[in-house]
Amino acid sequence: MGAVESWVIRTGSSQPPPVCRQLHAGPLIVTLEEGALRSLRLHxxxxxxxxxxxxRDxxxxxxxxxxxxxxxxEDEDAFQVRFSAEYTGAEVDFVGHGTINGSRAGEIxxxxxxxxxxxxxxxRIGFCILHPMELAGTAxxxxxxTQTLHSVFPEHIAPHQPxxxxxxxxxxxxPAQADGPAIKMELRFDxxxxxxxxxxNWTDASYKTYCTPLHLPYPVELAAGEHVTQSITLRPLSYPTLQAGQTFHPTEQLNVKVSTESAGALPALGFGLAQHAVALSPAEIDYLRALRPAYLWLELNLARPDWEETLSRAWNDTSLLQTELELSVVCDAEGQELxxxxxxxxxxxxxxxxxCCFERSTHVTTRAMLEQARVLRSIMGLDMQLGAGSRANFAEFNRADLPLDLAKLANYPINPQVHAFDNLSLVETLQAQAVTVSNAQRIxxxxxxxxxxxxxxxxFNAAAIAPENPQKQNSILASVDPRQRSLFGAGWTVGSLHHLTGTGAHWLTYYETIGWRGLLEQEQDTQPRDYFPSVPGALxxxxxxxxxxxxxxxxxxxxVELSNAVAVEALALRQERRVLCLVANLTQARQSILLTLPNITQVFGRVLDETTAQEAMYxxxxxxxxKWPLESDQPGQFTIDLLPYAILRVEGMVEDKE
Structure with a gap:
């Protein structure tokens, strides 16, 4: 297999991810990725x-x-980065020069x-600074x-700018330790x-500090020749000093530890219905039935002339797959279209x-439409749960005055690409998914x-102030990501299931059934293949x-306990004595992972990676x-070697204590 084909299977793109470079500024270690700094660490x-x-346009x-x-x-404890870049879009034509200096004193x-x-x-044009969400509640x-405020990073997800x-x-x-002071940092903006x-609010695992303030009118016109000039300075105010021979390096060993005790029941899993109008083939029906979907989900926009046809097709697919149907309805604010x-x-x-019904411009449920739905449900003698929430992001759920007192369930969607689009940023969102659930349960x-x-x-673009071109990226719908058919997409899904299934959510809906936003490709598909290189009928x-x-x-x-959640993810299930563990390498490098499965016997493995993906798809x-037997290093411990973005399925039996 060639290098290009390997990357297509790994990430959906023929181009490898950008090369990252580690730089030092005194006690600070930073990762340089193109013109950005990531994961800035002191010790x-x-x-x-x-x-x-x-x-941003x-x-x-x-x-x-x-x-x-x-x-x-660069040298061993200082660096300088200089770059020039152009930013061009449908309207945007901007060029800029950046310089990043890292000093021996730890100042950047x-x-x-x-x-x-x-x-x-x-x-917006300017700097964005991300603080990790793990700082929640810290000073x-x-x-x-005009003043200095003494506060903390928000613990609950702040609906508006704190x-x-x-x-x-x-x-x-x-905090301060016995062997040294607290790590305290200062950021200064100019x-x-x-x-x-x-x-x-959008499942980014961070607090973002940015310009221009949103209370100022936007968009604004930037005239030809007009400059934007800014600077940011980061410096440590205090930190523990390394003693002779002491190092601060995170462990290189990746560990996954699985408990055999129940952590709760698996919630109901469903899938979105495909948006195309092609009937399911017998093979597609068999593949989808094998997934045992608890329900299918459909978004129905009542302003579209074909909504009745779409609903009938959805009901037919639901019957063929022997499951139930959940509706997300987009309508007018008063609910008259209902x-x-x-x-x-x-x-x-x-x-x-x-x-659940949503107003088409605000993307949230209004009291009037939910009251109307309740009246109509009673008149027609229908038996369904009516919900309230957001069809855009958790942010709208968090900000809106929702009629939750009238609802029997609450709903909001999740996607990882509101602000950033690279693989690592998508992985970082996984841990924030569970945080949105706990906050939704609080609301x-x-x-x-x-x-x-x-x-x-x-x-769709919930923040757009003007209609978007419905087709971009080589005439492919903007809601399509080529990672949908990649190993990365599978590993990201393992992580999402890990973080969402244990939250207490009752229903989790993923992707669509068929097509480029789905689980398998259509058997008959005539779309161009330059952006989404799939094969008809492939899983x-x-x-x-x-x-x-x-x-x-x-x-x-x-x-499941993970030593490094941005490098490896895992999901574990138990049904009677059978145990399943899915372990995903979320990096572009080969990784050795120590898997701990106590009291498990008859252990077998199967790997989904670039060497087996063709067979898995076709x-x-x-x-x-x-499958093959997995040999343990010592009882309950297995060292597994995974290629980039590989997923290992491990299955075994809990030892009978009798």
């Missing part, structure tokens, strides 16, 4: 998650830079100067032009006022188990929670994640029957 403590320049679309020049000078200064080559509208001083008009921040990353938002829908549901006896106490659909990309690697879980659909969750029955 082993993360003090910043990211520092970069963002250019009038619809909040992020413009990817194209580097015109790029230079790095990032300066940026750019200008418009033509007049365009923008919502924070915020300096504004701090505004920021010129400097001082914060504690780790060129514009900054403010903070809680990015956990009249015809409920009439059709009653006349044709289409059984809907759950229905809607006692209500069952339906989370989904969980998708790799946003289904995507993430299909096998759900197929493995379906074998344990009556099982319980097992607690000869799935043979692939799913393959």
């Amino acid at each position: 082993s403590q993360e003090v910043l998650r990211g520092l970069y320049v963002a250019v 009038h619809n909040w679309s992020t413009i990817t830079p194209r580097f015109l020049s790029y230079e790095v000078d 200064t990032f300066t940026f100067d750019g200008w418009a080559r033509r007049t365009f509208r923008k919502n 924070l001083e915020v300096e504004t032009p 701090f505004k008009d920021i010129v400097a921040m001082r914060y504690v990353c780790s 060129g514009e006022l900054f403010e903070m938002e809680d990015q956990r 009249n015809l829908l409920f009439s059709k549901l009653g006349d044709q006896r289409i059984a809907i188990v759950r229905l 809607a106490p006692g209500l069952p929670l339906s989370v989904g659909p969980v998708t790799l990309k946003p289904r 995507f690697p993430l299909y096998h994640v759900f197929a493995d879980v379906a074998e344990f659909h009556h099982g319980d969750l097992l607690a 000869a799935p029955a043979h692939f799913r029957q393959s």
Whole structure:
């Protein structure tokens, strides 16, 4: 297999991810990725998650830079990075120069100067600084032009900006220890006022400090020749000093530890219905039935002229797959468009188990529409649960005045690509998914929670102020991500299931059944293949994640402990004495992982990686029957070697204590 083909299977792209480089600035260790800094650590403590320049157009679309020049000078404890880049989009034409200096004293200064080559509208141009969400509840001083505030990083997800008009921040990353002072950092901003938002609202695992403040009108016109000039300085105020021979390096060994005690029941798993109008083939029906979907989910926009046809097709697919149907309805704020829908549901006896309705411009449930749905349900004698929530992001769920007192369930979707799009950023969102659930349970106490659909990309641009071109990226719908058919997509799904299944959510909806946002490719598909290189009828690697879980659909969750959640993910289930563990390498490097499965015998493994992916996609029955015995290093411990983005299925039996 060639290098290009390997990367297509690994990540859906023929291009490998950007090369990262580790640099030192005195006690600070940073990762340089193109023109951004990531994972800034003092000794082993993360003090910043990211520092970069963002250019976002009038619809909040992020413009990817194209580097015109790029230079790095470094020695063992200092560095300088210089780059020039252009940012071009449908309207945007901007060029900028950046310099990053890292000193022996641990100070990092990032300066940026750019200008418009033509007049365009923008919502933001400037620095974004990410603090890790693990700082929740820790001390924070915020300096504004008029005062200094003494506070903490928000513990609950803040619906709106917790701090505004920021010129400097001082914060504690780790408390004082017996052998040294606390790690305390200072950030200072120049060129514009900054403010903070809680990015956990969109499942980013960070707090973002950015400019321009959102209370100012946007978009604004940037005239040709107009400059944007800013600088950021990060420096340590205190930190423990290394003693002779002492090092602060995180462990290199990746560990996955699985408990054999139940951590709760597996919630109901469902899938979104395919958006295309092609009937399911017999083979597709068999593949989907094997996943044992608890229900299918459909979004129905009542402003579309074909909504009745779409509903009938959905009901037909639901019947073929012998399951139930959940509806997400987009309608007017007063709910008058619901009249015809409920009439059709009653006349044709289409059984809907759950229905949530959303206003088409705000994307949230209004009191008037939910009251109307309750009246119509009673008139038509229908038996369904009515819900309230957001069809956009958790942010809208968190901010809106939802009629939760009228609802029998709450709902919001998840996707990892509102702000960042690279593989590592997507992986970082996984831990934040569970945080949104605990916050939703706080907002809607006692209500069952339906989370989904969980998708790799946003289904639409909820922040757009103008209609978007419905087709981008080589004429492919903007909601499609080529990682859907990759090993990375499968590993990300393992992580999402790990973090969401144990939260107490009642229903989890993932992806779609068929197509480029789905679990397998259509048998008959005539779309171009330059952006999404799939083969008609192929099963995507993430299909096998759900197929493995379906074998344990009556099982319980097992607690999993990970040593490094951005490098490896795992999901474990138990059904009677049988135990299943899925272990995913989330990195672009080969990894050795120590898996601990206590009291397990008759252990077998099967790997899904670049050497077996072709068989998994095109000869799935043979692939799913393959397995080999796993030999333990010592009782209950297995050292496994995984290729980039590989997923290992491990199955065994709990020892009979009698």
